[in-house]
Amino acid sequence: MFNxxxxxxxVASALSVATAVAAPSTPSINWKPQNYSFVDxxxxxxxxxxxxxxxxxxxxxxxxxxxxxxxxxxxxxVYFDDEVVNEGQLAKGTTRGVIRFPYHKSGxxxxxxxxxxASGCATSASKPIVIADTDGGHLEPLKLNVNPNNKKYxxxxxxxxxxxxxxxxxxxRSFDVTQIPADNLTHLLYGFIPICGPNxxxxxxxxxxxxxxxxxxxxxxxxxEVVIHDPWAAVQxxxxxxxSKDPIRGTYAQLMALKQRNPDLKILPSVGGWTxxxxxxxxxxxxxxxxxxxxxxxxxxxxxxxxxxxxxWEFPGGDGAHPDLGASTDGETYVLLMKELREMLxxxxxxxxxxxxxxxxxGTGWDKxxxxxxxxxxxxxxxxxxxxxxxxxxxxxxxxxxxxxxxGSHLSSDECRGTxxxxxxxxxxxxxxxxxxxxxxxxxxxVPSEKLVVGAAMYGRGWEGVYPKxxxxxxxxxxxxxxxKLRGSTSQGVWEAGVIDYKGLKAHMIGSGxxxxxxxxxxxxxxxxxxxVWNRDTGTLVTYDSPRSVRAKGQYxxxxxxxxxxxxxxxxxxxxILNAMHEGLAGKVTEPVPVNKAPIVTVPINLNLQAGxxxxxxxxxxxxxxxxxxxxxxxxxxxxxxxxxxxxxxTAPNVAQDAVFTVNLQVSDGVNQVQRQVKVQVKAPVVxxxxxxxxxxxxxxxxxxxxxxxTVDATDPEGKTLSYRWNVPGxxxxxxxxxxxxxxxxxxxxxxxxxxxxxxxxxxEVQRQFNVTVKNLTEKPEPTPGDDNxxxxxxxxxxxxxxxxxxxxxxxxxWWTRGALPANGGVWQEIIPADGKVRxxxxxxxxxxxxxxxxxxxxxxxxWWTRGxxxxxxxxxRKL
Numbered sequence: 001m002f003n004x005x006x007x008x009x010x011v012a013s014a015l016s017v018a019t020a021v022a023a024p025s026t027p028s029i030n031w032k033p034q035n036y037s038f039v040d041x042x043x044x045x046x047x048x049x050x051x052x053x054x055x056x057x058x059x060x061x062x063x064x065x066x067x068x069x070x071x072x073x074x075x076x077x078v079y080f081d082d083e084v085v086n087e088g089q090l091a092k093g094t095t096r097g098v099i100r101f102p103y104h105k106s107g108x109x110x111x112x113x114x115x116x117x118a119s120g121c122a123t124s125a126s127k128p129i130v131i132a133d134t135d136g137g138h139l140e141p142l143k144l145n146v147n148p149n150n151k152k153y154x155x156x157x158x159x160x161x162x163x164x165x166x167x168x169x170x171x172x173r174s175f176d177v178t179q180i181p182a183d184n185l186t187h188l189l190y191g192f193i194p195i196c197g198p199n200x201x202x203x204x205x206x207x208x209x210x211x212x213x214x215x216x217x218x219x220x221x222x223x224x225e226v227v228i229h230d231p232w233a234a235v236q237x238x239x240x241x242x243x244s245k246d247p248i249r250g251t252y253a254q255l256m257a258l259k260q261r262n263p264d265l266k267i268l269p270s271v272g273g274w275t276x277x278x279x280x281x282x283x284x285x286x287x288x289x290x291x292x293x294x295x296x297x298x299x300x301x302x303x304x305x306x307x308x309x310x311x312x313w314e315f316p317g318g319d320g321a322h323p324d325l326g327a328s329t330d331g332e333t334y335v336l337l338m339k340e341l342r343e344m345l346x347x348x349x350x351x352x353x354x355x356x357x358x359x360x361x362x363g364t365g366w367d368k369x370x371x372x373x374x375x376x377x378x379x380x381x382x383x384x385x386x387x388x389x390x391x392x393x394x395x396x397x398x399x400x401x402x403x404x405x406x407x408g409s410h411l412s413s414d415e416c417r418g419t420x421x422x423x424x425x426x427x428x429x430x431x432x433x434x435x436x437x438x439x440x441x442x443x444x445x446x447v448p449s450e451k452l453v454v455g456a457a458m459y460g461r462g463w464e465g466v467y468p469k470x471x472x473x474x475x476x477x478x479x480x481x482x483x484x485k486l487r488g489s490t491s492q493g494v495w496e497a498g499v500i501d502y503k504g505l506k507a508h509m510i511g512s513g514x515x516x517x518x519x520x521x522x523x524x525x526x527x528x529x530x531x532x533v534w535n536r537d538t539g540t541l542v543t544y545d546s547p548r549s550v551r552a553k554g555q556y557x558x559x560x561x562x563x564x565x566x567x568x569x570x571x572x573x574x575x576x577i578l579n580a581m582h583e584g585l586a587g588k589v590t591e592p593v594p595v596n597k598a599p600i601v602t603v604p605i606n607l608n609l610q611a612g613x614x615x616x617x618x619x620x621x622x623x624x625x626x627x628x629x630x631x632x633x634x635x636x637x638x639x640x641x642x643x644x645x646x647x648x649x650x651t652a653p654n655v656a657q658d659a660v661f662t663v664n665l666q667v668s669d670g671v672n673q674v675q676r677q678v679k680v681q682v683k684a685p686v687v688x689x690x691x692x693x694x695x696x697x698x699x700x701x702x703x704x705x706x707x708x709x710x711t712v713d714a715t716d717p718e719g720k721t722l723s724y725r726w727n728v729p730g731x732x733x734x735x736x737x738x739x740x741x742x743x744x745x746x747x748x749x750x751x752x753x754x755x756x757x758x759x760x761x762x763x764x765e766v767q768r769q770f771n772v773t774v775k776n777l778t779e780k781p782e783p784t785p786g787d788d789n790x791x792x793x794x795x796x797x798x799x800x801x802x803x804x805x806x807x808x809x810x811x812x813x814x815w816w817t818r819g820a821l822p823a824n825g826g827v828w829q830e831i832i833p834a835d836g837k838v839r840x841x842x843x844x845x846x847x848x849x850x851x852x853x854x855x856x857x858x859x860x861x862x863x864w865w866t867r868g869x870x871x872x873x874x875x876x877x878r879k880l
Contacts, residue, residue, distance in 0.1 A: 023117060023119035023120040023121070023122060024067070024070070024071060024072060024073035024115045024116060024117045024119070024120070024121065024122050025067030025068070025069060025070035025071055025072055025073070025095060025115060025122060026067065026070075026115070026122040026123070026124065026636075026637055026638065027065045027066065027067045027076075027113055027114075027115045027122065027123075027124045028065065028066055028067070028068065028124055028125070028636075028659070029063060029064070029065050029111065029112075029113060029124050029125075029127050030063075030064035030065065030066070031660050032064070033128075033130075033245075034061075034063065034111055034127065034128065034129035034130070035129075035130045035132070035245075035247060036059040036060075036061065036103075036129075036130065036131045036132065036247075037059070037131070037132040037133070037247035037248060038055065038056055038057070038058075038059060038106065038131075038132065038133040038134070039053060039054070039055045039056075039132070039133070039134055039247075039248060039302060040053070040054040040055075040056070040247070041053055041231075041235045041236065041247060041248050041249075043236050043247075043249065044236075044849075044863050044878075045849070045850075046216075046849050046850075046864075047216070047219065047220075048216060048217055048218065048219030048220040048221065048227075049217045049218070049220070049221060049227035049228055049231065050219075050220035050221060050227075051219070051220055052231050052235075052236075053228070053231070053235065053302070055301070055302040057104075058102045058103065058104055059102070059103050059104075059131060060100060060101075060102055060103075061078075061086070061099075061100065061101050061102070061103050061129075062098055062099070062100050063078065063098065063099040063100075063111070063113060064097075064098045065096065065097060065098075065099065065113055065115075065124070066095065066096040067095040067096065067115055067122075068095075068655075068656075068659070071093060071095075071117075072090075072092075072093040072094045072095035072115070072117075073090060073093075073094060073115035073116050073117045073121075073122075074089065074090050074091070074092045074093070074094070074116070074117050074118075075087065075088065075089050075090055075116045075117070076088060076090060076099060076113055076114060076115055076116065077113065077114040077116065077121065078099060078101070078111070078112075078113050079110075079111070079112040079113070079114070079123075080107070080109035080110070080111060080129065081109050081110050085101075085103070086099065086101040092117075099113065103131060105131070105133075105137065106131050106132060106133030106135055106136075106137030106138045107131050107137050107138055108128065108129075108130050108131075108137075108138045108139070108140075109128075109129050109131075110126040110127070110128065110129075111126060111127050111128070111129035112124050112125070112126045112127075122637075124636075125635060125636035125637075125661065125662045126662070126664065127662065130246075130247075132246065132247045132248055133304065134248065134252070134256060134302065134303045134304040134305055135256065135259070135304040135305060136253075136255075136256030136257055136258075136259045136260045136305055137260075139242070139246075139253070139256055139257040139260055140257065140260065141257060141260040141261035142177065142178060142241045142254060142257035142258045142260065142261045143178065143241055144178055144179070144180070144181070144182065144183070144261075145178045145179055145240070146178075146179055146180070146181040146575075147179070147181070147574055147575045148575075149574050149575030149576065149579075150181040150184060150575035150578060150579065151184075151575070151579050151582075152183060152184065153184055153579075153582040155184075155186075155582050155585055156585075157186065157264065159186070159557075159563070159564040159585055160186050160187055160383060160453045160563050160564030160565065160566060161184065161185055161186050161187070161564055161565060161566075161578075161581055161582065161585065162185060162186060162187030162188065162189060162385070162453065162564070162565070162566035162567070163180075163185055163187075163188060163189070163458075163566060163567045163568075163569065163570040163573075163578070164189045164190075164191050164270065164566075164567070164568045164569040164570065165177070165180060165188055165189070165190055165191070165569065165570050165571070166191045166192075166569055166571065167190070167191065167192070167229060167230055167233050167234060167251065168230065168233065169569075169571045170233055170237070170239065170251065171233075172490060172495065173495070173571050175570075175571035176239050176240060176251065176254060177239070177241070177251055177254035177255055177257075177258055178239075178240045178241050178254065179571070180258070180570055181570075181575065181578055182258055182261070182262050182265055183262065184578055184582065185262075185265060185578075186264075186265065186266060186564070187265070187266045187267075187268065187359075187383075187566065188255075188258075188265060188266070188267045188268070188570075189268050189270045189310050189359075189361075189385075189566070190251075190255070190267065190268065190269050190270060190306075191270045191273055191312070191569070192229070192270050192271065192272060192273040192276050192312065193226050193227075193228070193229070193269045193270065193271045193272075193299070194214050194217070194218075194226065194227060194229045194271075194276045195224055195225070195226055195271065195272070195276065195279040195280070195292060196214075196217075196218035196221045196222065196223050196224065196225050196226070196227060196279070197218075197223035197224050197278075197279040197282065197288075198223075198278050198279060198282065199211060199214060199275075199276060199278050199279065200278060200322060201274075201275045201276070201277070201278050201320070201321035201322045202214060202275045202276060202278075204275065204321075205275055210229075210275075213229065213230060214227075214229055217229060217230075217231065221295075222291055222295075223279070223288070223291070224279055224282070224283075224288045224289075224291040224292045224295070225291060225292070225295035226271060226292070226295050226296055226299050231250075232250070233250055233251055234250045234251050234252045235248055235249060235250040235251075235252050235253070236249055236250050237249060237250045237251075239251065239253070239254055240254075241254055241257055242254060242257065252303065252305070255267055255305050256305045259305045266307045266308070266357055267305055267306055267307055268306065268307060268308050268309065268310040268357065268359060269299070269303075269306050269309060269310065270310040270311075270312050270361065271296070271309065271310065271311055271312060272311060272312040272313050272314065273312050273314065274314050274320070274321050275321050277312070277313050277314045277315075277320050277321065277322075278321075278322050278325060279292075280313040280316075280333075280337075281322075281325040281326065281327070281330065283333050283336075283337055284327070284329055284330075284333050286336075289333075289336065289337055289340060290340075293340050293341060293344050294344075296309055296341065296344065297344050297347075297348060300348060300356070301348070301352075307354075307355075307356060307357055308345060308356040308357035308358055308359070308382070309341055309345070309356075309357075309358055309359075310359045310360065310361065310385070311337065311338070311341070311358075311359070311360040311361075312360070312361040313334065313360070314363065315362075315363045315368050315371070316330035316331055316333070316334045316368075316371050316372050317330045317331065317367075317368070317371030317372070318330075318371075319363075319367070319368070328371075330371060330372075331371050331372040331373060334372050334377060335372070335373060335376045335377045335380075338358065338360070338377045338380040338381055339380050341358055341380070342358055342380035342381070345358055357382040357383070358380060358381050358382055359381060359382055359383045359384070359385060360377075360381060360384055360385065361385040361387055361455075362374070362384055362385070362386060362387060363387060364386045364387055364388050364433070364435070364438035364455075365391075365430075365433050365438070366418065366429075366430030366431055366433075366437065366438075366441060367429070367430060369438065369441045369442060369445070370430075370441075373445065374442055374445050374447045375445045375446035375447050378447045378448060378451050381451065382451065383451055383452075383453050383563050383564075384442070384447065384451055384452055384453065385453050385455060385566050386435075386438055386439065386442065386452055386453065386454055386455055387455045387568075388403060388434075388435040388438055388439075388454050388455040388456075388553075389402060389403035389455050389456070389457040389545070389568065390402060390403075390457075390461070391403065391404065391433035391434065392433075392461065392543065393461040393498055393499075394461060394462065394463055394482075394484070394485030394486060394497065394498025394499075395498075397463065397465075397481050397482040397483060397484070398481070398482075399463060399466055399477060399478050399479075399480060399481065399482055399541060399543075400478055400543070401434075401478065401525065401528045401530035401532070401543050402457065402460070402461040402543045402544070403435070403455075403456070403457045403530065403543070403544070403545050403549070404434050404435065404525070404528035404529065404530035404549075405434065405435045405436055405528065405529040405530065405549070405552055405553060405556055406434055406435075406436050406527060406528050406529060407432050407434055407437075407527070407528060408478050408525050408527060408528040408530065409476070409525055409526075409527035409528065410472075410473055410476050410478050410479050411432060414428070415428070415432055416431060416432050416434075416437075417431050418430045418431035418432065434528070435454060435553065435556070436556070439452060439454070439556075439560065439562070443560075449560055449561045449562055449563075450561060450562065450563050451563055452562045452563055453562065453563040453564050453565065453566050454553055454556065454557055454562060454564075454565050454566075455565075455566055455567065455568065456545050456550050456553055456565055456566070456567040456577060456581060457502075457544060457545040457567070457568065458501070458502045458545070458567045458568060458569060458570065458572040458573040458577045459499055459500060459501050459502055459505075459544065459568070459569070459572045460499070460500050460502065460505050460533075460542040460543060460544030461486070461498060461499055461542065461543055461544070462485070462486030462498060462499075462500060462540065462541055462542035462543065463482030463483075463484065463485060463486055463498070463539075463540070463541050464482060464483060464484045464485065464486060464487060464538070464539055464540055465481075465482050465483030465484060465539045466480045466481070466482050466534070466539045466540070466541040467480060467536070467539045468480070468536050477523075477532065477534045477541045478525075478532075478543075482539075482541065483539075485497040485498035486498050486499070486500060486540065486542060488500060488504075492504045492507075492508050493505065493507075493508070493572070500542060500544075501571075501572035501573075502544060502545070502572050502573055502574065502576065502577055503572060503573060503574035504572075505533065505542060505544055506574055506576065509533045509535075509542065510522055510533060510546075516533060518535075519535045519537055519538065520533045520534065520535045520540070521533065521534055521535075521536070524546070524548060524549075529548075529549050529552040529553075530543065530549055531543070531544055531545065531546035531548065531549050532544065545577060546576075546580075547576050547577065547579065547580035547583075548580075550565075550577055550580035550581055550584055551580050551583050551584035552584065553565060553581075553584055554580070554581060554582075554583065554584015554585040554586070555584055557584070557585060558585065558586065564585065565581045565584070565585065567581065596625065596669070596671050596672065597623075597624040597625065597672070598669070598672035598673075598674050599621055599622065599623045599624075599629055599667045599668070599669050599672065599674050600621065600622055600623075600624065600674075601619060601620070601621040601665070601667045601674045601676050602619070602620040602621070603617065603619045603620070603665060603676050603678055604617075604678060605677075605678065605679065606678070606679045606680075606681060607650070607663075607678060607679070607680045607681065608681045608683065609650070609652040609680060609681070609682050609683070610652065610682070610683050611652055611653065611654045611655050611682055611683065611684055611685060612652060612654055613651075613652040614649065614650070614651050614652070615649070615650045615651075615652070616647055616648075616649055616650075617647065617648050617649075617650055617663065617678065618646055618647045619631065619646045619647070619665055619667065619676070621646060621667050621674075623669045625669070627669040627670065628669075628670075629667055629668065629669055630667070630668050630670075631643070631645055631646050631665065631666070631667055632665070632666040632667075632668075633648040633663065633664070633665055634663075634664045634666075635661065635662050635663040635664055635680075636661040636662055636663075636680075638653040638659075638661060639651060639652070639653065639661050639663065639680060640653070641663065648663065648665075650663060650680060652680070652682045653682065655682050655684045656684055657684045658681070658682065658683055658684050659681075659682050659684070660679055660680065660681055660682075661679075661680040661682060662677060662678070662679060662680065663677070663678040663680060664676075664677050664678075665677075665678070689718060689761070689763050689764065690716075690717040690718065690764075691717075691761070691764035691765075691766055692714050692715065692716045692717075692722055692759045692760070692761050692764065692766050693714065693715050693716075693717065693766075694712060694713070694714045694757075694759045694766045694768055695712060695713035695714065695768075696768060696770075697710070697711075697712055697755075697757065697768055697770035698770065699770060699771040699772070699773065700742065700755075700770065700771070700772045700773070701773045701775070702742070702744050702772075702773075702774060702775070703744065703774070703775050703777055704744050704745065704746050704747050704774055704775065704776055704777060705743075705744060705745075705746055706743075706744055707741050707742060707743045707744070708741070708742050709739060709740075709741055709742075710726065710733075710739065710740050710741070710742050710755075710757075711738060711739045712724070712738055712739075712757050712759070712768065713738070714738060714759045714766075716761050718761070720761040720762065721761075722738075722759055722760065722761055723759070723760050723762075724736065724737055724738055724740075724757060724758070724759055725757065725758040725760070726740050726755070726756070726757050727755060727756050727757075727758075728742055728753060728755035728772050729753050729754075729755075729836070730745055730747075730753060730836070731743065731744050731745050731753070731772065731774065732745065742755075742772070744772075744774040745774070747774050747776050748776065749776045750773065750774065750775045750776045751773070751774055751776075751835055751836070751837075752771055752772065752773045752774075752835075752837060753771075753772050753774075753836065753837060754769050754770070754771060754772075754837065754838055754854075755769065755770050755771070755772045756768065756769050756770075757770075769857070789805050789806075789807060789808035789809075790804075790805055790806050790807055790808075791804050791805045791806075792804040792805065792806045792811075792822055794818075794819050794821075795818075795819070796818065797816070797817075797818045798813040798816070798817050798818070799813060799815070799816050800813055800814055800815045800816070801813065803831065804822060806821075806822040806823060807823070809822070809823075809830060810830070810831040811828040811829060811830055811831060812828070812829055812831055813827060813828060814827050814828070814829055815827055825844060829845075829846065830845065832845070838852045838853065838854050838859055839853060839854065840853065840854050840855070841853035841854065841855040841860070841870065841871055843867075843868050843870070844867075844868075845867070846865070846866075846867045847862040847865070847866050847867070848862060848864070848865050849862055849863055849864045849865070850862065852880070853871065855870065855871040855872070855877075856871075856872075858871075858879055858880075859879070859880045860872070860877045860878065860879055860880065861877070861878050861880055862876060862877060862878075863875070863876055863877070863878055864876060
């Protein structure tokens, strides 16, 4: 890059510069970022869903501007890119102000304002403005980073090719939305959205941490309303493809950007799941259903990238995670729920002009299907996702094909059809668990075939202790018992005992040649159309969906005119299973289209110049395909830009105070355009400006509802006019200037708050604090506990949460203790009164997110748990 300063004389000899005087003054937009959002997310907060997330129907734009020299204007226009979005009148000669107007649409634009009078308009330099909304209109299409094993397909868009993506996948699995092969999907189901209320089944997950997280998320919600289970994953965490400065982050922001990439992709929030289905069983009460449906509507209007609702109630009638839940009326309730959700979605379609889908994942054992009239329910639904997997697994030691299309070769025809008697001599109640048996039962109920979507497993289920010597049929492991669940590590893809990701199976058991590795042999039951791997020596057996069995499922879908295929869950696949889904459905492989890569352009981000400097700025640009490039320079008029090809001459204007200007560059190869922006910081001649001299303010004491004068002594070394900003939390200030009147509010008890006055000369601000004590005229002093304010007893046993006084200070026990002196800390922690007063930081105290302290005369707030870390020493403290 070739950048250097040259003299004004040298430029004059090289160029003839024409000058023109703009009719009104050229306005400049304040440097502060212009970022807005229709959904406000507390990025660093911890609390309930409704505390962290606030949705609104309109954003209020505020643009602060200033015309530093020349004459002002009498009207203005606001441009987003080249479109006027607001205009209005000004008092004649106005040179500064704030333009405010409401706006209703998301987007990312170049903002400019024009200051006008009768002779014309002068237009400011552009600056970015971001108006975020959950439709993703402010985001660039998401760039994907998928496993290259995923091929590209051109499948009938009327055929479902879906997959589940789970909220917790970003953690141990390190799988985020950019890794989803979304170009190969028609439906993406987000698991899971919880319903507030009774969720005892969740207690088994993560030693109860998941249930505690849900109770926190539901803290401000009614029972049977929906929330986000993990706000950190969904809307707070910085993830690839989304700027860490965006107002909405996390998986949801990635999904918004994915929607920009694939607008036809249906993204559905899946409500419930195995451990989150308990509240569904209370939906026999219509009031509870009404609360849920209303909340679901609010959820969809808040998170606009979603395209409907997926209900995953496991299971109407019972046999779910909670053994005591389930009733004969659940089938009726399920149908009513589908009807009421469809009515809500129809109303929402009229309101938004969009189409919303209603789907449901259902259990496919005969005993699950008979509990619901799915023909009645299907009239309200777009698709039924039949979970044709989990037929066998490590919850018991009976082996079998967990996702077979047909009955295994080891089963008799009576076992398959559910006829005759079992080994105990009892009549069989229903057919074996298979994909074909499930689909035929649903078709027999009268469910339209095109609404049935078949499930594929992107994982295996397995056991230990399955030895050849125990097999009833030689060489058939499905006839031998097991002695426990599959064991393994997360590095092998085993995230819970008994379950292994397909990609882990492929890497550690199947092998690239599909012949088996590490002592495993690959088997395929052609009767069942089901795959398995078996290690005869160790007794490890895993049954799974292979590319062959999934292709067979796709053929089954076509033969029976079904709706398509879906899979659980996408992070477990290496591309083999999704490829096979397309191949089974006869999706055409799409050859990759040669990519015309954009130019590579480098310019400095910032330039620092003195007033009057002249600088030649040169871009370093090349095209990957070697195409000729064109350059387009633009920027603030004050810089008097003179451009030629890849260079531009920048003349720093004479400014009375430091100012920031912008140079914009667009480089094009004829197809792609690359934008770059350079901030030019122009330093004004140094004129020392000293801060105001401000005296201290004595503490104030007054009765509630009484008034008292507040006065501060302040002078400016340069004699500038000073402004004053008073604040006493909870009480009223009237008047302005150096003397104001404080009127105390009515208080429940005598309290002391910290007041402030901020004195400014327009450049520097000086703040002074003072204490204000407001006396409650009716309160009685609390009785003193014990002698010398001590209730602690050295001989008494205390447990966590117990409170005592010791020498006038209140403490609470953290755990069991006896004889430990409270003043020594450790098991005892001092209780800081919750009176709203901000106290000085102490190294011995524990602070949690949201706590405020005073340190070196400044107010700080903790972002998370801390102890002994002083404010300003690291990122745990944020200065307010």
